[in-house]
Amino acid sequence: MKSTILKSLCLSLAMISSSAALAAADTEPASPRNVILIVGDGMDDHQITIARNYLAGSRGKINLDEMAFRSSVQVLTVDDKDPSKPIYVADSANSATSLATGEVTSRGRISTSAKYDKDLVTIVDLAKQAGLKAGIVTTSSITDATPSSFVAHISQRECENPDMMVDAVIYQRKPVDCSQDVKAKGGPGSISEQLAASNVDVLLGGGMEHFTKQAEGSSKSVLEQAEGNGFYIADSAEKLKSAPAEKKLLGLFAEGNLPERMAYEGEREAEQPNPSMLNYLHKYLGSVEMPDTVKCEPNAAFGDTPELKEMTAVAIDRLSGNKDKGFFLMVESASIDKASHQRRACGQIGELQQLTEALDVALNFAEKNENTLVLVTADHGQAAQLMPDTSLFEAFNLPAYSPGFVARVETPEGVTMAVNYATNGLFAEEHTGVNVPLFANKEGVGRVPTMLAQPDIFNVMTRYLNLN
Amino acid sequence: MKSTILKSLCLSLAMISSSAALAAADTEPASPRNVILIVGDGMDDHQITIARNYLAGSRGKINLDEMAFRSSVQVLTVDDKDPSKPIYVADSANSATSLATGEVTSRGRISTSAKYDKDLVTIVDLAKQAGLKAGIVTTSSITDATPSSFVAHISQRECENPDMMVDAVIYQRKPVDCSQDVKAKGGPGSISEQLAASNVDVLLGGGMEHFTKQAEGSSKSVLEQAEGNGFYIADSAEKLKSAPAEKKLLGLFAEGNLPERMAYEGEREAEQPNPSMLNYLHKYLGSVEMPDTVKCEPNAAFGDTPELKEMTAVAIDRLSGNKDKGFFLMVESASIDKASHQRRACGQIGELQQLTEALDVALNFAEKNENTLVLVTADHGQAAQLMPDTSLFEAFNLPAYSPGFVARVETPEGVTMAVNYATNGLFAEEHTGVNVPLFANKEGVGRVPTMLAQPDIFNVMTRYLNLN
Numbered sequence: 001m002k003s004t005i006l007k008s009l010c011l012s013l014a015m016i017s018s019s020a021a022l023a024a025a026d027t028e029p030a031s032p033r034n035v036i037l038i039v040g041d042g043m044d045d046h047q048i049t050i051a052r053n054y055l056a057g058s059r060g061k062i063n064l065d066e067m068a069f070r071s072s073v074q075v076l077t078v079d080d081k082d083p084s085k086p087i088y089v090a091d092s093a094n095s096a097t098s099l100a101t102g103e104v105t106s107r108g109r110i111s112t113s114a115k116y117d118k119d120l121v122t123i124v125d126l127a128k129q130a131g132l133k134a135g136i137v138t139t140s141s142i143t144d145a146t147p148s149s150f151v152a153h154i155s156q157r158e159c160e161n162p163d164m165m166v167d168a169v170i171y172q173r174k175p176v177d178c179s180q181d182v183k184a185k186g187g188p189g190s191i192s193e194q195l196a197a198s199n200v201d202v203l204l205g206g207g208m209e210h211f212t213k214q215a216e217g218s219s220k221s222v223l224e225q226a227e228g229n230g231f232y233i234a235d236s237a238e239k240l241k242s243a244p245a246e247k248k249l250l251g252l253f254a255e256g257n258l259p260e261r262m263a264y265e266g267e268r269e270a271e272q273p274n275p276s277m278l279n280y281l282h283k284y285l286g287s288v289e290m291p292d293t294v295k296c297e298p299n300a301a302f303g304d305t306p307e308l309k310e311m312t313a314v315a316i317d318r319l320s321g322n323k324d325k326g327f328f329l330m331v332e333s334a335s336i337d338k339a340s341h342q343r344r345a346c347g348q349i350g351e352l353q354q355l356t357e358a359l360d361v362a363l364n365f366a367e368k369n370e371n372t373l374v375l376v377t378a379d380h381g382q383a384a385q386l387m388p389d390t391s392l393f394e395a396f397n398l399p400a401y402s403p404g405f406v407a408r409v410e411t412p413e414g415v416t417m418a419v420n421y422a423t424n425g426l427f428a429e430e431h432t433g434v435n436v437p438l439f440a441n442k443e444g445v446g447r448v449p450t451m452l453a454q455p456d457i458f459n460v461m462t463r464y465l466n467l468n
Numbered sequence: 469m470k471s472t473i474l475k476s477l478c479l480s481l482a483m484i485s486s487s488a489a490l491a492a493a494d495t496e497p498a499s500p501r502n503v504i505l506i507v508g509d510g511m512d513d514h515q516i517t518i519a520r521n522y523l524a525g526s527r528g529k530i531n532l533d534e535m536a537f538r539s540s541v542q543v544l545t546v547d548d549k550d551p552s553k554p555i556y557v558a559d560s561a562n563s564a565t566s567l568a569t570g571e572v573t574s575r576g577r578i579s580t581s582a583k584y585d586k587d588l589v590t591i592v593d594l595a596k597q598a599g600l601k602a603g604i605v606t607t608s609s610i611t612d613a614t615p616s617s618f619v620a621h622i623s624q625r626e627c628e629n630p631d632m633m634v635d636a637v638i639y640q641r642k643p644v645d646c647s648q649d650v651k652a653k654g655g656p657g658s659i660s661e662q663l664a665a666s667n668v669d670v671l672l673g674g675g676m677e678h679f680t681k682q683a684e685g686s687s688k689s690v691l692e693q694a695e696g697n698g699f700y701i702a703d704s705a706e707k708l709k710s711a712p713a714e715k716k717l718l719g720l721f722a723e724g725n726l727p728e729r730m731a732y733e734g735e736r737e738a739e740q741p742n743p744s745m746l747n748y749l750h751k752y753l754g755s756v757e758m759p760d761t762v763k764c765e766p767n768a769a770f771g772d773t774p775e776l777k778e779m780t781a782v783a784i785d786r787l788s789g790n791k792d793k794g795f796f797l798m799v800e801s802a803s804i805d806k807a808s809h810q811r812r813a814c815g816q817i818g819e820l821q822q823l824t825e826a827l828d829v830a831l832n833f834a835e836k837n838e839n840t841l842v843l844v845t846a847d848h849g850q851a852a853q854l855m856p857d858t859s860l861f862e863a864f865n866l867p868a869y870s871p872g873f874v875a876r877v878e879t880p881e882g883v884t885m886a887v888n889y890a891t892n893g894l895f896a897e898e899h900t901g902v903n904v905p906l907f908a909n910k911e912g913v914g915r916v917p918t919m920l921a922q923p924d925i926f927n928v929m930t931r932y933l934n935l936n
Contacts (some may be wrong), residue, residue: 043542045513046849046902053901058544058554070538072513072905076526086526088885089856107860174863191553283893381514385853386901387891388557392575394899395642400892403871417556422890423855424868425751430861433521434514435856437540439918450907451533 001432027378032132032326034372035461036316036362038151039330040355041092041146042337042382044436050345050386051352051418054296057413059356063356063363064376067439074435074453080106083114089433092337093157095379095454096149099214100124100330102458110145110191111153117180119153123328123458125409126467129272133201133319137311139258139351140334141207143191146379150193150330151156151203152194154181161192161210161222183216187353190216199248202318202329204311208235226250236304240314249318253306260335261307262350263299270343270421279399284307288399293408295418296346306335309357328465331358340382341428345407345419348384373464377457378436384430391416407420409434500600500794501839503929504784504830505567507798508823509560509614510805510850512549512904518813518854518887519820522764525881530825531831532844535907542903542921543848548574551582557901560805561625563847563922564617568592568798570926578613578659579621584649589622591926592668594935601669601787601795605779605820605826607726609675610718610801611659614847618798619671620662622649629660629678629690651684658684664694667716670797672779674722676703694718705774708782717786720772728803729775730818731767738811738875738889747867756867761876761884761933764814776801777825784833794839796933799826808850809896811886813875816852834909841911841932844923846904853899857886 001241040047077094079085091107098104100122106114111122116294124134138147143160159165159178168176181187188194193211195203211223218225227233232247234240243249271291278286312331319327333355339347359376366372389408391400404422411417423430438457440448448460462468508515520530547553551574559575562719568590574582579590592602606615611628627633627646636644640778650657652767656662660678663671679691686693695701700715702708711717739759746754787795801823807815827844834840857876859868872890879885891898906925908916916928930936 046900049542049901051904052542053554058556059542059921061919065540067918070540070918072518072533072538074520074527086521086856086881086883087856088521088526088854088883089860091860171864173865341759381854383853385851385891386556386849386902388555388898390555391892391898392557392559393892393894393896396639397641398894400894400898403890403893414553415554415556420891422861422871423853423888424861425871426861426866426868429862430856430859430868432514433517433856435517450535450538451529453527 002400013238016053028374031371032322032324033465034320034326034369035364035465036329036331036372036374037461038355038359038362038376039099039146039332040336040352040372040376040378041332041334042380042431043352043355043378044381044432044434046384046386047336047348047382048338048437050384050417051349054349054409054411055353063359064439067376068150068442069440069444069448071440071448072435072451073436073438073457074451075433076104076454078104078106078114079465082116087345089409089431090380091145091431092379093145093149096146099379099455099457100150102455104455108157109155110149110157112155112271117155122150123462124150126462127328127465128199130467131325133322133325134198135202135315135319135327135329137202137308137315137329138205138332138334140205140332140338140356141210141256142195142203142205142252143207143210144257144334146332146334147205147330148191148195151198151200152191153188154178154191154194159190161213162190162216163213165190165216167280173190192222193225196222196231197229202249202315204249204251204315206252206256208252208260209255211252219429237304237310240306240311245318251311257335257338258305259301260299260339260344260347260350261354261368262296262346264344264346264407265294265297268294270345270405270419272405273401275399275401286399288401290401291406293410295410296349299350307357308354309361310356312361316361320365320369326465328461331362333358337382340384343405343407343421345384345409363441373461375444375457375461376439381432381434381436383421383423383432385420387418387420389416477823499839500790500792501841501933502788502794502837503933504797504799504840504842505929506823506827506830506842506844507567507614507800508804508820508844508846509800509802510808510848510899511820511823511846511932512849512900512902513850514854515804515808515816515820515850516905518852518885519817521885522817522877522879523821531827532907535844536910537908537912537916539763539906539908539916540903540919541845541906541925542919543681543901543924544572546572546574546582548582549784558848559613560847561613561617564614566922567847567925568618571925574925576625577623578625579617580623585623586810590618591935592618593867594930595796595933596667599793599934601790601793603670603783603787603795603797604668605670605776605783606673606795606800606802607776607822608673608800608806609678609724610663610671610673610720611675611678612725612802614800614802615673615911616659616663619666619668620659621656622646622659622662627658629681630658630684631681633658633684660690663691664690664699670717670783672717672719674720674724674726676720677723679720687794690869705778708774708779713786713789719779725771725803725806726773728767728807728812728815728818729822730764731771732814732875733762733765736762738813738873738887740873741869743867743869752866754867756869758869759874759876761878763878764817775825776822777829778803780829784829788833788837794933796929799830801826805850808852811873811875811889811897813852813877829908834887841929842909843912843925843929844907845883849900849902849904851889851891851900853888854886855886857884
């Protein structure tokens with residue numbers, strides 16, 4: 001009977017699943033607390049299911065599936081002209097701003113407010129003020145939207161280096177203008193300049209091309225400015241390992257984003273089904289030729305790029321030296337999203353695998369350091385859909401095929417898995433507005449509700465670290 | 469300090485999140501236990517987010533969001549010719565069979581095994597054998613795949629009535645053959661005949677057309693056979709309310725599926741974007757005209773059809789009379805799926821709203837009857853995607869549009885929500901293979917892992933009811 005009573009008491013406690021959980025004050029921790037936030041960019045449930053089928057089989061499990069707690073996250077975006085008006089689909093800039101600052105903003109903004117362009121305080125700002133260590137690790141350029149939103153503040157995500165600030169144009173079509181943020185006007189400068197000037201302890205990713213540019217109003221490059229600000233620069237896996245412990249660490253392992261680990265055989269992408277002439281006349285006539293089934297293979301371009309798990313291990317090792325204060329670390333597997341935009345199913349799978357490996361590193365640390373909250377989430381949904389390879393309507397003997405692009409991947413269990421990309425026909429697929437998953441280790445139980453708005457993840461983390 | 473210790477003990481208990489949770493033996497309950505399983509057909513996270521945006525606003529919550537526990541379900545399907553081979557996308561027949569029997573089967577099968585066509589024991593079979601009451605409520609025809617899988621056993625879901633058993637053809641294209649299951653060969657007959665012959669206490673939904681057919685080897689209709697087997701037949705909302713308590717209840721409120729509550733203004737469906745002539749020449753040229761933004765409105769055809777919440781209330785009322793034994797009830801909102809197949813975003817939203825109302829009825833009952841496990845899940849994913857109404861690439865001023873069909877719905881918060889349907893161009897969209905959500909009330913905490921395979925839901929339910 002006692003155990004029954006205890007159990008029912010426990011259920012009551014464990015089920016604090018509403019906003020009351022967020023409001024519950026944590027008492028001062030006995031030993032320093034750490035937060036490791038792992039973000040799978042674009043990693044919605046389709047992405048996870050696609051990767052699981054490939055990596056562990058249709059009945060298999062990956063480490064995300066074994067996490068102690070699972071929740072769902074409502075992604076919020078507002079219109080830049082009228083912030084009272086919701087937009088139902090986010091980009092990585094505004095969703096990373098939600099995670100980093102607890103505030104809802106408009107697409108393309110890096111920790112600045114919609115319409116009014118006010119700088120928003122980030123969890124890294126708060127952590128450093130409170131004497132904690134802080135680090136950012138990503139497989140994208142470190143100046144890309146997700147990583148930079150935790151440190152920088154600027155009106156447009158494209159302003160990644162000093163040359164992109166005024167009169168810049170992307171692909172001759174998209175005008176970029178961050179002229180109000182230039183140093184000459186008292187602004188903080190471009191994203192790479194803000195990172196170089198920051199007091200973040202560890203910054204690891206790609207994006208060397210944004211640091212070799214000449215800094216505004218200086219004869220030095222942004223990289224030289226970073227060195228002047230106490231950063232050791234690592235541009236290889238070797239230098240990453242041998243970086244001196246007493247310096248801040250800026251690791252830049254590619255000119256732009258890091259290469260993806262896995263590629264579609266023959267460097268192919270998803271392809272459009274090829275209908276017969278008769279099918280052009282009427283959609284119920286004729287036949288269709290589907291793209292070949294293709295295997296995934298290691299991406300030759302990956303070479304000796306540091307893996308996400310290696311960067312994560314180095315970051316945790318350096319940040320956890322802070323014995324009395326703890327740390328905040330954000331780790332992003334960025335190219336789950338980038339591969340999905342460009343219809344590379346194997347790229348998505350390989351980068352989700354990198355995320356699970358980084359999660360293993362984080363969970364191992366958390367097991368030995370009990371006051372460590374590990375959260376894994378996505379910033380927004382992506383276009384990729386796990387679709388039937390054999391239509392539900394096959395018995396009707398009709399030419400049923402996707403109007404978009406289809407990747408037909410042979411999984412290790414010997415079955416063809418079809419991934420559909422059909423949100424537009426241009427160079428990149430769209431994001432989607434679906435709720436995204438949130439996973440927590442046992443430290444999250446009772447602290448994270450079963451469903452929450454994305455900015456509340458900031459509140460969960462800052463409350464855990466006693467930063468508010 | 470005491471509360472801290474209690475809390476940490478409790479966390480350990482509450483976090484039994486692996487298969488160990490499934491194995492934990494429940495002791496004999498003090499009062500009868502009940503299970504209410506609510507199935508949203510095709511209700512993946514896209515569907516929930518789309519409905520929430522409409523029903524509660526982008527920052528709002530619906531009752532699913534406030535459930536005590538949230539988990540994720542791996543949907544499993546196998547090839548009928550080679551059951552060792554997985555198929556990555558299910559249909560409602562094989563996924564309902566997983567829920568009803570704990571076994572994985574192939575598409576189209578109603579609680580029979582892949583390849584070998586063996587009858588599989590359902591939770592309703594077990595419940596009735598153990599003296600519990602049992603009921604099935606749906607907005608589809610009661611003979612449709614999901615409801616029938618809990619009671620009937622047949623090789624093909626299309627064999628809904630005696631006329632569909634031998635030499636039947638659907639739309640002149642799809643041959644249907646359940647000749648091995650005809651009564652003349654010692655089989656149990658068609659689905660409607662099996663339901664009519666069953667000992668299920670409550671069967672509510674549509675599908676009168678499958679019961680007015682002449683039963684095999686009899687001068688009677690299937691409906692007359694049902695009456696002969698002790699069923700009171702209700703064919704109106706009034707008769708549903710006044711049904712005599714001592715009889716079994718068969719409610720059939722439409723010839724086929726029940727009408728959907730909500731419709732797209734002007735009975736429209738999603739439409740294909742209309743590109744300019746120039747855009748036909750090259751996808752980066754020209755412009756595109758998107759479908760109009762349309763409001764949702766009550767569906768005039770709904771009339772005085774009983775709502776899902778009414779049917780659920782009647783079912784619970786009749787089943788809960790079983791004071792010493794408890795009950796099993798399956799409630800399905802079926803047309804979330806059917807509306808999504810046919811690109812009716814408003815239909816999806818209205819039927820998901822019906823599910824939330826039925827859930828309210830179930831939760832109210834569970835609050836007063838503590839030994840009641842309420843589970844809500846979906847059987848499989850659907851094509852509908854919440855897509856940006858304004859492309860992420862709008863600043864590039866390119867004709868970005870879906871290659872499929874788009875519904876542009878004006879939400880009550882005055883914003884256009886775009887829903888994309890792009891898995892094929894034929895009469896119906898495909899399902900998807902994404903993991904689906906599972907929600908539980910507090911009785912599910914510690915009994916449901918954070919991720920499980922769909923057949924394990926059967927195990928959770930039968931263990932809770934001490935049926936195994």
